[in-house]
Structures are given as C-alpha cells and as structure tokens.
Amino acid sequence: MAVAWSCLLLVLLVWLSCIDRTGAAGATFTFVNSCGFTVWVGVQSNGGIALLAGGGFELAAGSKNAVSAPAGWGGRFWGRTGCNFDSSGQGKCETGDCGGVLKCGGTGGAPPASLAEITLDGANGDDFYDISLVDGYNLPLEMTPSGGTGVCGSPGCTYNLNDNCPQVLQLVAQGLVIGCKSACAAFDTPEYCCTGAYGSPTTCPATEYSNAFKAACPTAYSYAYDDATSTFTCKGANYAITFCPYGTPGTTPSSNSTHGGTHPPPSRSPPKQSPPSPNGISQYGTGTSAGVRYSARVEFILLLCIAAFLFLHGKKQPELQASVELMM
Template sequence: MRISHWLYFLFLLNLFPFGTIFSSATLFTLENRCSFTVWPGSLAGKGPALGDGGFALAPGSSYQLQAPPGWSGRFWGRTGCKFDNSGAGKCVTGNCGGGLKCTGGGEPPVSLVEFTLDGSDNKDFYDVSLVDGYNLGLAVKAVGGTGSCQYAGCVKDLNIDCPAELQMLDSGSIVACKSACAAFNTPEYCCTGDHATPQTCSPTKYSQLFKNACPTAYSYAYDDATSTMTCIGSDYVITFCPTP
C-alpha cells in the first residue's frame, strides 16, 4: 500500500471505526393519513433522539428519519396540540412534558410503535402497542427486509366502541380510550403484584376488546406471541390513521 493510501485509510478509520464503516442506517418514514395534523413524538431507549423528539406532520405529508444500528425507541402521535413560537405548549392526547420536542414518553392513553434494531440474530424487533391505551390508528410496515417482516398495527378506530368507563373526553368528545390499567389501577389489569408473570396475568374483557379489533397489536403486557414482529435489514413506514 502506498503511503498516501495508508494515511487515507487511517483517516477513514478515525471517522468510521471497525464495525461501523459498512453499517447502514435504518430509514423510518412517518406518514400522516389522518384528516388533521398529527404531532409525532419520539423517545430513544438507546441512541440519539430522532426528529429532535417531536415535530408537526400535516395531513397527507410524510417525514423521514434515520436511526443508527442498534437504536431502540418508540414513536407515537399527538393530537390537538397548541405550541407557541418557543415550542412550549401541550397536546390533548400523547402530551410529553409540555413541549413540541419531547423529553419523555407520551402520556397515556396513547398508541405506540416500538423498535429495537439489530437485536438477537441481527433481527429488528417491532410492535404496535395499546398497553398504554389508544388515541389514534397506528401501523408499521417493513420495507425491503428479509424474514417474516409482518405488518403490525391498529386500523380500527377504537374510540368509537370504547366502553364508557375507559373513555377520555375533551369538550364532550371521545379523544382516546384508556387501558384498563390506567382506568382501574389494579394488579389484575396492570400485571403487577400477584399478577406480575405471564402465568398469572391473563387477558381481560378490556384487553380482549382491543385484541379483537386490532389482532396484530399488543393488547396487554404479556401479549407477546401474536404482537412482536421481526425483520432483518429493513426500513419501516409508520402510518398514522392507516386504512385497511
């Protein structure tokens, strides 16, 4: 190797250490098919905050974010938001600490999509979760990957059939549907205390209502078998208010 080439190689190693120079980012495309503005929120479990934690997404528009290998985190949609010029404000559903750019998770009830990239056997793990309740339809589709790469989501509007005891109201309208845990806060519904294992925490009539409406979404804490999806080397499209 000529000296000039060797120096250039060392320069590349300084910028891209072994194990990262050939790695590619995962592309998330967030699209809004709702008839109203949605303010996506994001929270990283591992890696950087994507989209600065939150932004506005007008009806019919989309926004792309790149996540580095090994990233984990969640996305959700906020509704009824009002922010001032500094980004301070709040949302009717999915609020996250009173700002456009979230620094914490969305306040329940809220529909979530969760990711762990490059996990066991290099698989991405992802799911749509209603464990924290439901505020709007949400789905995730894998694009270009290998493996099962199943579609996950909740297409049906659960606010329409939400039981009265789970309803979250704003100005007399149902804007979200609480989880039974949030509504009643008992071990049976929250999978805590004597119900803190898969063997002792079973589906309830409320989680079953969610499951029947949205079979590929998490309906309660231990709903893993039909709700956790895997894919390898994929990009992902996350849709708010998906259609069947």
Template sequence: MNMLICLLLVLALAALGEGRTFVFENQRGETIWVGALGNAGVAPPNGGGWEMAAGSSLTLELDDAWAGRFWGRTGCSFDASGSGTCQTGDCGGVLQCNGAGGVPPVTLAEVTLGGYGGNDYYDISLVDGFNIPVTMTPTDVSGGGDHYSCNPATCPANVNAQCPAELQQVVNGAVVACKSACLAFNTDQYCCRGAYGTPDTCQSTTWPTNYPAFFKGLCPDAYSYAYDDVASTFTCSNTGYRITFS
C-alpha cells in the same frame, strides 16, 4: 481472495453500517405531532418530536442498533418556542419530547433493531391505551408464510368510536382516546403487578372484565396487555420501516 471479492465485501460491510430508513406518513386528514423516545441510553431522533401536516411524510435515518417507540400526538398547540400542550400523547408540554414519553392513553409503535440473533422486533402496543390508528410496515422485504415475519404490524381500527364508557378519555365532549384497564382502574390485576406480575398469574381471561379482548377484537395484531407477546410481536431484518398514522 481476488480484488473484486474484496471490493464486494467492503461494500457489503459499508452497507450494513449505513443504518435504517424510517418513513413517517400522516394520513389522518389533520395535523399530528409525532413523539419519539429511545430506550435507556439511546437518543431520540429529530429531537424527539416534530409536526406533520395532513398528507405529509418525513424520512429519518436511524442507527442499525436503535431501539425505542413512536406515537402520534393530537390536539396540540405550540408557541414559537415550542411550548404548549396536546390533548393526547403530550410529553411535558413541548414540541420536541427530547427524552420524555407520551402521556397515556396513546398508541405506540415500538421497535428494537438488530436484537437477539440480529433480528428486528417491532409491534403496535395498546398496553397504555389507544388514541389513533398506527401501522408499521417493513419496506425492503415482504412477509413470508409466518404472519409475524416481515408483515405489517397494525391497529387500523377507530377504537375510540367503540370505547367502553368507563375507558373513555373525553375532551370538549369528544372521545379523544381509550384508556387501558390499568390506566382507568389502577389495580394490581389490571396492571399485571404485585401478585399478578407474571404471565401465569396475569391472564386477562380471569379478570373481572376482559378489557384486552375488546382491544384485541378490533386490532388483532396489537399488544392488548402486558403478556400478549405471542400474538403481537413481529420480527424482520435488514429492512427499513414505514410508520403510518391514519
């Protein structure tokens, strides 16, 4: 093996270990506070939370094997020490969530980098309900013939504006989020637990009200309930991602 080939291999291996670039964009026209939570044993980036003014962006480098979730918090107020509250997505009354998840209902952008077969798996989840529109887009590759391969995973609709009254989370007379059926009613069937804890026994078409169909109708690419995998999971590899809150 000549020296040039050896050098190319070294550079390629080095590139594989450089991690992934994640760009966060706030296109909402108002300040949001991003929350971040790593999966078990995985540290959250940037302390697990940060403020983003309207129109701003932030770039982070994540490890090639990072896995976790991001969400946007709204209606927050924090003091100089980082203590405070948020109307949606609150994570224990602190700016930097540092291992705490967001209180539902909240729209989640979920990702597992370098998972099975070396692929990334990513999705937008409304399983815990919805608070603001979110899109997750691969930045270094473009989608192919398969809709779920390297294309944007997105929930662009203002779900709050059409949320059924029984699912609405209201603050000061305004609908700030839309609850999942599980969160609103807490039954085994709506939560896919107990006797309904498998894909065969928990099918939203058999529920008293098919609430996932409401969410799916507005955001076809997003998870609408626990067993909505086939029409919600996207895959890609060797790419960074842009997460846009709108």
C-alpha cells in the same frame, strides 16, 4: 490449481461485498400522516440511546417525514393530537402529551396513546417491532417494513377503537371520545397492570378489556403479556409508520357508547391461547419472497463474475466450466 484458487478467492470477495448489511447500518423511518388533521409525532429512545428528531415534530395532514436511525437504535413513536404550541415549542396536547413541549426530549407520551415500538439489530441481527395498545389508544396506526428479509409482517391497529370504547375507559374532550385508555391506566391496580403478585403471564391473563382490544386489532399488543401474536421481526428493513392508514376516523360522542358501569371485578379467566407458530415465529406473513429474490440476485452476480474471470484469463478449466454449466 492457482487459477482455481484465484477464482474461489474472487467469488468469496464478491459474496462478502454482496451480503445484505442494511441491518447493521440502521434504518429509515418514514412517518406518514393520512389523517385529515395535523399529528405531532412523539419520539422516545430507549435508555442510553441517541434521541431522534429532537424527540418530536409536527406532521401536517397528508405529509411525510423521513428520519434516519443508527444501527442498534431502539425506542417508540406515537402521535399526539389537539396540540397547541407557541413559537418556543411550549404548549399542550389533548392526547399523547409529553410534558407540554413540541420536542419530547426523552419524555414518554401520556396515556392513552397508540405506540409503534422497535429495536434495531437485536438477536441474530433481526429488528424487533410492534404496535402497542398497552398505553391505550388515540389514533389508528400501522407499521410497514420494506426491503428487508424474514417474516416482516405489518402490525397495526387500523380500527377506530374510540367508536366502541367502554365508558369507563373513555378519554373525553368537549363531549367527544378522543382516546381509549388501557385498563391499567383507568384502574391503576396490580390485576390490570400486571405488577406485584400479578407480574407473570400465569397470574396476569387477558381481561375482558384487553380481549376487546385484541378482537379489534389482532396484530397489536393488547396488554403486557400479549407477546405470541404481537411481536414481529425483520432484518435490514426500512419502516413506514402511518397514522390513519385508511383515512380519518370519525369522531365519537361520549353518549354513543353502549358500554357503561363502574369498575368491575378483575377477569381472571385464562385467555384462549393461539397455537404457537413453528420455531416461535409470528403467524402473520411468510416473508419468503424477499429472501428468495436476494438469494437469486447474489447467485446471478456470482455466476457473472465466474464467467468473466474465465473469459479474461482465457484458461480452460474443465471442472470449473462444468460446475458453471451445472449451476446455469
């Protein structure tokens, strides 16, 4: 009996040591610049949370930079373009500017800017993350988890929205479209910003502009209440955040746009809703392989521990040996 209890205690201790604790130990964000030009990364932490990387850094074309975040960290990242900073870090960016400084220091980026957002160790220990176009678009962007368990999809907006940005939403510099504003940023009305009387999913459905964003980038947030297919979860992962994941997008002359006109009346037609996924889980990805690999690894380690214990003690425990043979 004593040997059996000792074996069970050993198994319990090994199991506890093998539990995946990466979700409670923070995460590493690896920023990858696959664009053919320099991107200046902006970082904004959620209120009361430590700032990462001083709030921003330069990321040369073709380079990477890994940044560690503590457990429970939350915030957003974006790429700034067309920046010019002096030796003191003062300057300005054409898109995503955060007050004219290299290190944003907690200040968000000026729209339009494609956003990668994440909160580590949320409900049930899951990370919650997304790619958002709620503040508009300036660069192709993708977020890819690695080493985690769960659904663990890879949201992104890899399409160059500047190519077909409606003229009324265009941000233009030197005759080229360098960003595509959200309808909220362009018109600044409650109907498009989902505020005031329009501050609920029922009263603020998708519009023709957010529908166009969604059609081009199905896994990205297209407007404030686009939650169903745009929020992703993963547990214990690290994340790659890639700018221009499929290479440098082409520049688009403003005159090439086939969309013109002035501010149209708000579109109030309810958007078509995607069928809800089982248990409210995002429909993108299954995430089962990582969990299966982890379970098999732990089971194998436990079996080795039990076998080693029996061998070292030289005890014959018919019931325990039978259990081991059955598990094998």
